[in-house]
Every structure is written in structure tokens, then in C-alpha cells.
Amino acid sequence: MNQSIEARERRAADEQAESLHFVSRGAIRILCAIADSMFPPDHVAEAQRRAPLSWRSDDERDPLPPAVLPAPRHDHVARYFDNWLAENSWPVRTFIRLFWLIFELSPLFFVFRLRRFSSLDPDGRIDYLNAWGDHWFYWCRMASTLLKSQVAMAYFADPVVRSKFRVPPSPLAGREFLKWRGRDE
């Protein structure tokens, strides 16, 4: 399980790195690993679902089937971050890259594991991400929130995700939006 995810991330990093300008192979692996920890492929999600927090909306009171959240497409995530970095000034880009590097190299200080973040197994990654998110030091929590928001932005910008998740494709405006909602007379 772990290997299949890691292999997928590695492949994506190799394939994408050639055509991208601002994110490196290493950065792609980190970002894809975070995306996989937010929206894991179904079989991984199943294993990570902890009893007290497991809800499925196939509850009979809910007339809608549960919304489908597919696994992140790594090529999309990589391209999204490449474009995003391109829009920032070089000092901001340098700062962001430095932060990714620190994040990648710090599992030892947060979960006592002598490995890089992207080579941890899926459960190890979750422990590490939780350690940042629940840390006593405010700036670690902030960094975790920022990472989450950036990766969420990349994930939900993917047209495949949007259509499976039943949210309007993006970008979409005006009458197109109404048509999508079925409100256009």
C-alpha cells in the first residue's frame, strides 16, 4: 500500500519535473504526499478511518449518495504549484521552498522518525502532519493550516475532482454557472 502510493508520487515527480519551471522533483513529492494524506485513495482511507470519527453519509436520512472525493492527480497538483510559484516574487518563492525543505526534513523532531516526510508510510505521514497541526507552538499550527489550504486549493482546482464532487467546474461564470445548476430557464 505504502509502496504503491510512494511509487505513484515518485513517478509523478519524475514525469513532471521536466516540464515544470519552479517546483523541483523533491517539492512535487512533498506536495503530492500532503495531497495523498488529505484525500487518500479509497483503500488507504479505509485503513485510516478511525472508529469514533467514521461517518458515511449513506445514512437513510440523507437522500444524496456520499460525495466522491477521488485521489489527487499528482500531475495536476504539480502543475498547480508550478503556476502558483511563478506568480510570486523570488524572495517569496525562496521562502516557500525553504519551508518545504524544513517540513520534509523534520520528522525526527516531531515524531522521532529518522526519515524524510515523503518517505514515511501513510500512517507515519498522518502522525507527522497531526504533530504540526496540534503543536503547542503557534507557528507550526499556522504552517500546517497554510499547507492544508494550499493543497486544498490545488486539489479542488482539478476539473476531475470538481465533477466527481458535484461542485461546478472552474472557471465558470455567468449563464454557464446557471446551466450547471439547472437554474437557467
Next chain:
Amino acid sequence: MRHTLDRDLTADLKTSAEFVVIGSGAGGGVVAQVLAAAGRDVILLEAGPWYEGSDYSNDFWDSMKQLYWDKGLRAMRGRSMIPTMQARCVGGTTTVNSSICFRLPDYVYREWHDPFGLTEYTAEQLEPSFDRTGAFTNIHPTDRELLGRFDLLFESGFAKLGYGSKPIQRNVRGCNGCGLCNQGCPFDAHMGTDRTYVPSAVEHGCRLYANSPVERVLVRGDQVHGVSGTVRDATSGKPKHRFAITAKVVILAGGSMANPVIWKNSGLPDPHGVVGRHLTNHPGIGITSVFPGCTDIGISVPQGFESSDLRSERMMFETLGMPPEVAAVRMPGWGGTYKDLMSRYHNMAMWGVMVRARGEGYVAKGLGSSPKIVYHLHDDDLRLMARALRLITEVAFEAGAEYVIPGVRGVPKVLRTLKEADALLSHPLHPRDMMMIGNHPLGTMRMGDDPSISVVDANAEAHLVKNLHVMDGSIFPTNLGVNPMWSIMAFADYNANKLLTRY
């Protein structure tokens, strides 16, 4: 993008006008129209472009980059980082806001009488200005058919606890409830100043230069003389030309964050150190609750319902729709559990509370072009927020929520019973424990009769620079406890009409 005069420039601009208005938002847009409609010679200068409905998209990040200062990533520093957003386009923040409209509550007028000497401002005196601006921007209660189910659940929850709630009054015309207000209305239904006051001002001969941020207000002796700045390319933002405009009267309406920076950059006098001080706002915090069945989140009016019953206790509750990428940030944890939570997006209701905080801060020149914004929440504000969160959690359970995600550190990440929500009251909160947002910055150029505690007098004219007026949210001496756009427009209308008799 709409055509504006800056696009025709082929060389630096040197010109003059009777009135120059800086900023085209809730304050500046109204002032420019009132003056132009009276046949006065007006130039309106706006830092951002003039968009139309077809320029907007539902891509969240694209909208942030397009419409907001600092790509929507501004934050107030202090005891915690509190994000705050201001728009940079014709219409200012009225172009992207949720259209919520409230008249200024009576208690606010009273609070401004003694400490600030603003005795002329009373509800009766301002009523014609509220009526005029209300009619001009079509303010009316939201049609029930545009509401989402999350609005109706809010109503039923509050009703079960004995509190009133009602559809919010909004300034829209032909709204179809698409939910995209904060990303620019693709249907031109949102009646911000970009769709109402500014076009009318232009029809009456006002010269509008968009993409033209003012850098300095020019003064001769103790009197204003004009403004200068740079015309920028609408898409790349690159400098194109310089402008220098002489004017008899300058009206500063760049908003609470921009005005102090323009003042300081211009080297204007501030012997008492009041410019930029006394920043107030309405810190907002929300809970996410999950209900059986679809709630229409993201596909109905984003903020359609409110409960003002506890306004006297400094709390104001409003519904809050948001796209999945924003909801995703509020969900706790990672992995399968996180994904499960997010898979319930269509069953979520987000409800917010906005508190009339006692905290204060300041705005100063920052590094580069962004202002330095510092804001400190008062401990009373934290207690109020905890109370409000506990109450709104109760409302959610009364309305039938399966569980509630409070988003507060130190209390359970998911509340399944009301008893669990008591942790909100027993746990000593710190500003860093919550994900807040700094709504409605006000007060950095406040109005009053004493120059040692205020920047402008009761006519909104600077105490220390003749013919320089400030007419936007920054003159309000305190926060209001309600969304401020309508009050800003009404005060701008009132004070602009005074300019007509004065000059």
C-alpha cells in the same frame, strides 16, 4: 474589463479638477457621484481595474489574485494572525462583499456624542442619506426562494431557542443566488458602487482613472494642493505613466488600511500620533455543522439569514456559505477521517458570529507596498466569542445537526452532544486557539472634535490640512456591531452634500 480614461493615456498626465476623490468603494464611489451629479468637476482615482460580470470566475484563487489587495492574503498581526481582506478594483470592497445591509444602530450614534463631540450625527439627521443610498442600491430583504437550506436550519435552530432571525437585507438586483458574491458577481446583480454610484458619476461627467493608485497627497502650507501617483497596466500591474493632478479639494476614501499609509507617505502632519491608530473591526468566527441531507452550501446566497437578537450583547449571527476549498481548511485532522469529513461538504452548514470587539490596533507603513497591520483582541472579546460559539453550537443541535466542528484548539475537534460544547466555556481561550477573520476594519482616521484623539472633524475635514476630507469607513470612531457598508455610504452621502454648500 470596462474602459476607463487611464487606458487612453499616451504620456504622463498633468491636469486639474475641483475635486479629486481617492478610492471608489463604499465611501469614494458615493462622494464622486453626489459631486458629479451636482455638476461639479470631479476626478475619481482608483488603484484597481473596473471589471464587469464576464471578467469573474468561480475559481477561488484566481478571484483572490484578481480582486483583492495582496492576493487576499493580508493578515492582522498581534496576539494571533487574523486574516483580513480588502478589494482592489472599481467599487472597492462593495464589489466583492456579501451585500449585507444594516442601518447604523441608535446606540452607536449615542456612543459618539460625548467622547467624540459628534452631536450633529443622529438617526433622524442621517435618515435621508440612508433612504437615498438604500434606494440607489436597491436594498431589500432577501427573497426566500434564494435562500439555501442552511439558512432555514439556522432559522429553525434560533426559533427553538426563542431567538428571532430573518432574511438579511441585501443590495442586489436580479440576484439568482449563485453564491459567488465574494468572487465578484458574474451576473452584475450585486449593486456595489461599481454598478451604481460609479457609472452614474461617470455619466454625470466625472473623470474616472482606474489602475491609478495615488501615492501622495500634495500640500502647500496648510492647504491641500493635489495628488500624484502612477498609472499602471491593468493586467500586469507594471507602471505606465505618472500623474499629477491639482485640486481645490481632495477626498481620501481608500479605506481604513490604505488611508494612513497614503497620509504617512505624503508626509502630512500627525503631531498627536493618531493617524492609523484605533483600528477596530468585527472579528468573526464560525462553526461548521453537519446535517442529514443536502444544505445547498456553495450554491445559494452566501449570507442570507441573520439573528440580531443578541446585538446588545455585542454578538451578531449570520449564515455563511463557502466553497469546498475554504471549508477544507476548517476541517480537522488528516487521512481517511479528514476525507470522510470533507465528503460531507454538501451536508454542511457554516454559521458565523461577528463580535463587536473591544480590542484595538493600528495601521502603519509596512515593508513594500503592503501596510503593517497590528490588532490585539481584548480578553472580554475572547470570552464573548466562547459564549457565542457555545450558543451557536446549541442552535445547530436544536436544528438537528449530527455533529459540529467548532474549529477551536483545546476542545474536542468534533462535538456530538451539547455537553461536549461546554468545554468552550470552561477552557481558557487564547486568540491563537481559533481561526478568526478580521471583518470590517474601521477607525484608523477617526472623526471627532478633539485633534488629539481624532484625525478629521465633524465635517470629515482633516484638523490639520485644509480642504482635505476623509469619507469612508476609516472615520468611524468605534466599530458598529453591524456590517458597515450601508452606514459608510450614508455618511459619505451626508458629508458629500455638505461639500456642495461649503465649496
